[in-house]
Amino acid sequence: MSPPDKTILQTALSLDIDLPYSCQSGMCTACMGRCVAGKVGLEEEDALTPKELAQGYVLTCVGHPLSEGVVIEID
Numbered sequence: 613m614s615p616p617d618k619t620i621l622q623t624a625l626s627l628d629i630d631l632p633y634s635c636q637s638g639m640c641t642a643c644m645g646r647c648v649a650g651k652v653g654l655e656e657e658d659a660l661t662p663k664e665l666a667q668g669y670v671l672t673c674v675g676h677p678l679s680e681g682v683v684i685e686i687d
């Protein structure tokens with residue numbers, strides 16, 4: 613299975629799922645959420661601290677699902 617081209621944010625918006633976002637390029641962290649199931653690959657993770665990354669935080673605007681059943685909690 614190759615990862616979908618679209619980001620999690622793009623997919624959510626195309627399905628009318630309302631998610632917070634702003635820059636859409638992995639800079640502002642407005643779209644930050646915590647991955648509680650599945651695996652997410654980030655194109656860009658410089659905006660997250662090592663602690664946030666260790667806690668499973670992801671940026672949906674640069675995140676792609678790498679597994680089935682990805683669940684992301686938005687604070």
Ligand code: FES
Nearest residue numbers: 634636640641673
């Ligand atoms: S929308 Fe700015 S980091 Fe995702």
